[in-house]
Amino acid sequence: MVNEKIIWAYLEDVYDPEVPVLSIIDLGIVRSVHVKNNHVNITITPTYTGCPAMQTIEQDITVKLAAEGISSYKIETAISPAWTTDWMSESGKLKLKEYGIAPPQDEVDKSVLFSDPIVVPCPKCDAPNTRLVSQFGSTACKAHYQCQECREPFDYFKCLR
Amino acid sequence: MTTKEALYNYTLRMGDDSLILGQRLSELCGHGPILEEDIALTNISLDLIGQATLLLDYAGELDKDSRNKDQLAFLRIEKQYVNILLVEQPNGHFGDTILRQFLFDAYRTALLERLSTSKDKRLAGIAEKSLKETKYHLKHSSEWVIRLGDGTEESHLRIQNSLDKLFRYAHELFYENEVDNLLIKEGIVPSAQGIYPVWEKTVNDVLEAATLSLPKNNWKFQGGREGRHSEHMGYLLADMQYMQRTYPNMEW
Numbered sequence: 471m472v473n474e475k476i477i478w479a480y481l482e483d484v485y486d487p488e489v490p491v492l493s494i495i496d497l498g499i500v501r502s503v504h505v506k507n508n509h510v511n512i513t514i515t516p517t518y519t520g521c522p523a524m525q526t527i528e529q530d531i532t533v534k535l536a537a538e539g540i541s542s543y544k545i546e547t548a549i550s551p552a553w554t555t556d557w558m559s560e561s562g563k564l565k566l567k568e569y570g571i572a573p574p575q576d577e578v579d580k581s582v583l584f585s586d587p588i589v590v591p592c593p594k595c596d597a598p599n600t601r602l603v604s605q606f607g608s609t610a611c612k613a614h615y616q617c618q619e620c621r622e623p624f625d626y627f628k629c630l631r
Numbered sequence: 632m633t634t635k636e637a638l639y640n641y642t643l644r645m646g647d648d649s650l651i652l653g654q655r656l657s658e659l660c661g662h663g664p665i666l667e668e669d670i671a672l673t674n675i676s677l678d679l680i681g682q683a684t685l686l687l688d689y690a691g692e693l694d695k696d697s698r699n700k701d702q703l704a705f706l707r708i709e710k711q712y713v714n715i716l717l718v719e720q721p722n723g724h725f726g727d728t729i730l731r732q733f734l735f736d737a738y739r740t741a742l743l744e745r746l747s748t749s750k751d752k753r754l755a756g757i758a759e760k761s762l763k764e765t766k767y768h769l770k771h772s773s774e775w776v777i778r779l780g781d782g783t784e785e786s787h788l789r790i791q792n793s794l795d796k797l798f799r800y801a802h803e804l805f806y807e808n809e810v811d812n813l814l815i816k817e818g819i820v821p822s823a824q825g826i827y828p829v830w831e832k833t834v835n836d837v838l839e840a841a842t843l844s845l846p847k848n849n850w851k852f853q854g855g856r857e858g859r860h861s862e863h864m865g866y867l868l869a870d871m872q873y874m875q876r877t878y879p880n881m882e883w
Binding site: 516518519520521522549550551552553554603604605606607608610614628630631 | 666668671674675677679680681682684685752755756759761762763764767770771
């Protein structure tokens with residue numbers, strides 16, 4: 471018998487194609503799972519509007535459900551309420567750090583144009599002395615930093631609120 | 632005009648602004664002045680095209696001819712695009728690209744902040760989502776305006792020229808006609824008078840920090856909202872529409 475708890479567990483096995491250590495549950499993009507008369511309804515939300523990973527994620531969910539023998543399902547996308555990095559799980563943030571990506575820091579509102587730069591500790595050596603290299607990184611969700619202590623260049627998963 | 636028709640027009644305008652500016656920035660992929668800015672400008676392009684997808688998807692649902700987002704994006708003729716002239720202006724040098732972006736980002740941020748509480752839930756949802764991205768774009772573009780304006784003698788001169796050249800297109804950001812009047816009355820969209828002071832303050836604050844000054848002339852160019860575009864638009868469309876015109880109904 472299919473139930474919502476089982477589906478949530480299945481979705482733990484679906485990973486972000488661009489940050490392959492994070493499951494889509496860790497990322498917080500699965501917004502709801504409903505099961506009624508063996509029909510499964512899953513609602514996901516995009517991280518960024520132009521994120522090219524969304525299609526792949528939808529396909530990967532389809533593949534996972536098929537592998538588990540579920541044939542009656544619908545995957546919907548909702549943009550509101552808008553995704554925020556606050557929805558990322560604590561274990562997800564730890565996994566990111568272990569993978570070498572600095573997890574989102576508590577940032578002030580970006581609409582404050584002249585705010586002080588934030589401190590992003592190095593994911594390798596934890597030194598707070600790091601430097602913003604580029605506000606944009608290899609994907610829409612990341613910025614590029616370098617550690618001034620161990621010299622490691624690293625990605626920072628930007629805080630989005 | 633019905634509310635639905637007005638909403639179609641309004642959503643199409645926003646979608647076209649995002650799409651055309653996104654297309655312009657995508658031209659810089661592999662051609663940015665430095666690697667970091669190549670990545671930044673194409674990331675912003677991706678966000679804008681993502682936002683255009685949401686907006687044109689909604690416009691398609693409101694369209695009396697039921698065109699879908701791809702048909703709206705790729706199969707209209709030049710006169711049917713209602714983006715403002717600013718966003719179709721060529722990339723020029725880096726200062727031109729950044730100044731154009733800054734004038735647009737400052738406006739879009741102010742607009743989206745108000746639209747996110749629109750009575751139209753769909754539009755409010757798109758605005759709420761887009762705002763998170765656009766705020767970051769504004770941070771990026773305003774920091775560069777300051778760095779270039781308050782930089783070397785050469786960079787100051789060049790971005791001041793960009794401002795002198797592009798500011799005449801900024802007035803069209805606040806274009807209004809019966810479409811806006813109807814939607815403002817119904818509490819669906821904010822009025823230009825509501826957004827202008829916010830935009831003006833951002834522009835003045837950043838230009839002051841950048842030691843730049845507004846051009847003394849009061850030239851105002853417009854026409855894009857009514858489908859009258861600059862000579863640059865046709866070339867942009869030829870490039871953007873090529874695949875869909877050559878391979879009708881193609882999908883990625």
